[in-house]
Amino acid sequence: MPDHLHHLEQHSIHLIREAYARLKPLAMLWSLGKDSNTMLWLTRKAFQGRVPFPVILLDTGNEFAEVYAFRDRYINEWSLDYINAPCPPVEATDPGLPPNARAAARKTLGLKQLIAERGFAGILLGIRRDEQAIRAKERGMSPRDAQGSWHVREQPTELWGHYTSMAPEGGHVRVHPLLEWTELDIWRYVEREAIPVCELYYARNGKRYRSLGEADITFPVPSDAATIAEIIAELETTKSEERAGRAMDHEREDAFERLRAAGYM
């Protein structure tokens, strides 16, 4: 009897293979968190252990030291074709955004620059519906225009495993293999598959990081969960939000939507 994780896993693998078949060249954003590591793991399952396209870190220079160390280790262990994409300074971002959102918007610009340089037709991203109500409105494949903008009112029809893999001239397609997963699904899968994750997720001195972003705008939350099993137990009962420690989400009601409309992940 196939279980829910199997169902999610197979749905994701199909979408990753579909992206590889239809979007050339293809690349993946590897933000080094639990979600993008899971996505990388699913990619290896899809292609018999290989990762047949480059993985990208949008590097603000502000990631945690532990995150950089994790990256250096797994680039080698998993033989990844790694691209380090430096992000433009905060001064280059939309001054109309609140300050923490501007820090996050650096990644939007870094991605835009990279796509312009390398001409990627498709980008795989590990976003999920349950982490953020605006992300919840996404599609499996989401076409973006040359500016990277998300036209949320004109999202394509998507059904029965048929996706819209065509973007406007100069645009690209965002692919979201983890959209249907929840935070709890991810941790149960990490446990089942023994997927390596960064040690910052595990509690130290009564605190842990539940969601990893740039060091300057991401804060740990109170927790004693020091193992994956304890994290799962915590999530089964918690009422606090996954991104509670992400300052960019909480400045203004419309901040996240504005970031995403302009091309944020």
Added chain:
Amino acid sequence: MSLPLAVCLAGHVDHGKSSLLGRLLHELDLLPEGKVARLEAASASRGVPLEWSFALDALQLERDQAVTLDTTRVHVRAPRRDLIVIDCPGHRELVRNLVTGAAGTTAALLVVDGQLGAEAQTRAHAALLRLLGIRDFVVAVNKMDALDWNEARFAARRDEIAAALALLGVAVHAIVPTSAQDGGNIVVAPPAAAWWQGPTLVGALETLPEEPAVNADAPLRLPVQDVYRSGTRRVVAGRIAQGTLKPGAELMVLPSGERVHVATLEGWPQPPQSAAAGDNVALTFAEPVIVERGDLLCSPVAPARLTPVFDADVFWLGHEPLAVGGRLELRIGTRAVAVRVAAVVHALDVDRLAPAVARAIATNGLGRVTLRCDVPVALDDATECFETGRFVLADAGVVVGGGLVDASRYPDQRRALKPANRNVVAVDHHISAVERGARSGHVGAIVWLTGLSGAGKSTLAMALERALFDRGWNAYTIDGDNVRRGLNADLGFSPQDRQENIRRVGEVAALFADAGLVCITAFISPFDDDRARARATAGHRHFFEVYVKSELATCEARDPKGLYGKARRGEIKGFTGIDSPYEEPSAPDLVIDTQHADESACIAQLVSFVAERCGA
């Protein structure tokens, strides 16, 4: 951990779908910390009382206009069962987003405003959901607070909704009163509804049936998604739509009809021993057979059908109505081919939930059409295999519709693939066609008459035979009824047998033409593909397709053999023009209009056409 049940939330715009779901999350204490305070703030800033819908409707425009624009999914940890509730917009302009949310689920929660009842949009949604494969319904008669939780008014709505859904043939498991506003009967029935003996909304959702179990014994269907090359090895990738797969299994590749064996199943970290429906597989073949994306791997015992033409129940989202001649891309499994609408069979009238005569399917409408692809496509009837029997239609890369295949009225072209028998070698005659023509004064030829029963084929054929004979020519008519008494006495009138009937006639006509005769055939021969094959069988020989044209009503009035009467009374099934299609020839060599011209003029037209082309 069992599979959570996916339930699609649908109904007319403003009947309170998102509010009901937001309130349901609150009643089950599933909203995160601080969420209610944020919803209160977001509502207050817009000068409205607490809007539960804002828990789902996160977009600024959705909140400003208090309407769901796009679909989303929420996990609901109900006490007895995990649910995934898919919120869908109800607005008629946003049907594409409803389709996106609802497709792939088997159950729906239909929300109806108790004050307004099941309006046209509600019925249209229910019909669309049924087409998308949803069979299990729970209905919430919402806004009961505005009806003062009045039992009689609820009962009136319940009966009206039950009657409408009965027309669709779906299972309605519960019709429950609810109020998103006061939270009544979502988890607990309120005191005002002491009369209510039925389940709460959550209780009704928790007891919906499980999704039907996958039938592991069903014949294999595996659309080829991609082929990965590593060195000289080719690894075939795809997701199993139906059945199971093991190394050593024999497969049929469609459309080619080739047979292959599975050598290995590949995988990481370990290759699997076997794979089942829903699994993504990577496999290698034992034989050096090349396949590509779009091919369908099947069980050779029960393979898919192969046909360029089929009927389909469709939903249509395009800006312009879907009418005859419209060219689109058909995507089924991993195959994408050009397709055109050959006929509009009917449109669905949402007021009566019944078929209505129509020339087109309106935007956001449903109906039945005949589709013709440029090449034969491997597919199944949706009732046989839902995964390979459903398709989408795309226009310039944009999905504009979709539907379910019903190919039961058309022959399977796979059986027409000629078996290559390597032991048969053609023997040459010593008399050439030129020698035969020099003696008879005319060339051998095939005059292929096609048209509805009663159009005048036999009359014309026999008159042409007489006229040519009187000129001293060698001519002979093969007539449908005569052949079915002898050569084809073993064949009935199923699409398959009709195809074989025409195939044999095509072969015999080619032999007669070789013998130097003008061979006239008088068969309805309703299918384009069969006539095209007869022409292909004729090869280098003269072949003239003559469309004997008359309207159905006229043929039926003539009814020389009393067959239309029998067909109308249901005494004979699959009669062309009544309950089996006739495909008009797209490029006939000659059209004879027996509707308007009189008999002698028609005969004269045909005789002079043949005499000019076949005289030596």
